[in-house]
Amino acid sequence: MRYQNEFKRMDIFRCHHESHEHFEYKVSAFHILDRKQCFPYGCVYYRRRCRLFEKGKSCIRGYKHVGRLCPGCPHFLEEKVCNVPELKIAAAGYEEWNERYRDFAAWVEQKQNREAQILGVVSGVKPRFQRFIYPKQDNLRLRGFQISFSEAFSRLYPK
Secondary structure, three states: OOOOOHHHOOOOEEOOOHHHHHHOOEEOHHHHHHHOOOOOOOEEEEEEEEHHHHOOOOOOOOOOOOOOOOOOOOOEEEEEEEEOOEEOOOHHHHHHHHHHHHHHHHHHHHHOOOOEEEEEEEEEEEEEEEEEEOOOOEEEEEEEEEEEEEEEEEEEOOO
16 A cells, blocks of 8 residues: 655644744644644743843843743743644544544554665665753764655565
8 A cells, every 4th residue: 555644744734833934834734733842732832032132232141041930030931822723624524534634653663673685776875963961062873874765666575
């Protein structure tokens, strides 16, 4: 059976979180349903601001940006923001799509951590780095490679 990657679907939800502004508020279904788990109830975050910075003045405590030490300052503002992703398809269509999404997630779960022989055309090999940030230093570690195929055929073997 051939599956379409339902995790990457960008036409199901729209989220008006300020960090999604650069993507025209288009967010993948996986991000909304599995990563953030904010549909249908939404998510809450706190927007921290400083009245002095907004007026172009410097901080009375000498800080350059609003951070974790700012609460307690008379110029500190903390605003609670609740975002609820909106559904871009009809409710009846959502139920049908959600069933396909669950089927795809179960299929992916079956295929994880299995050996496979792959015959195909490699279109790219990229290093997979992971950055670790510590208080006094940061490290970049190689965690393997990501291989892209333009055409691929595989045969999965059980564990």
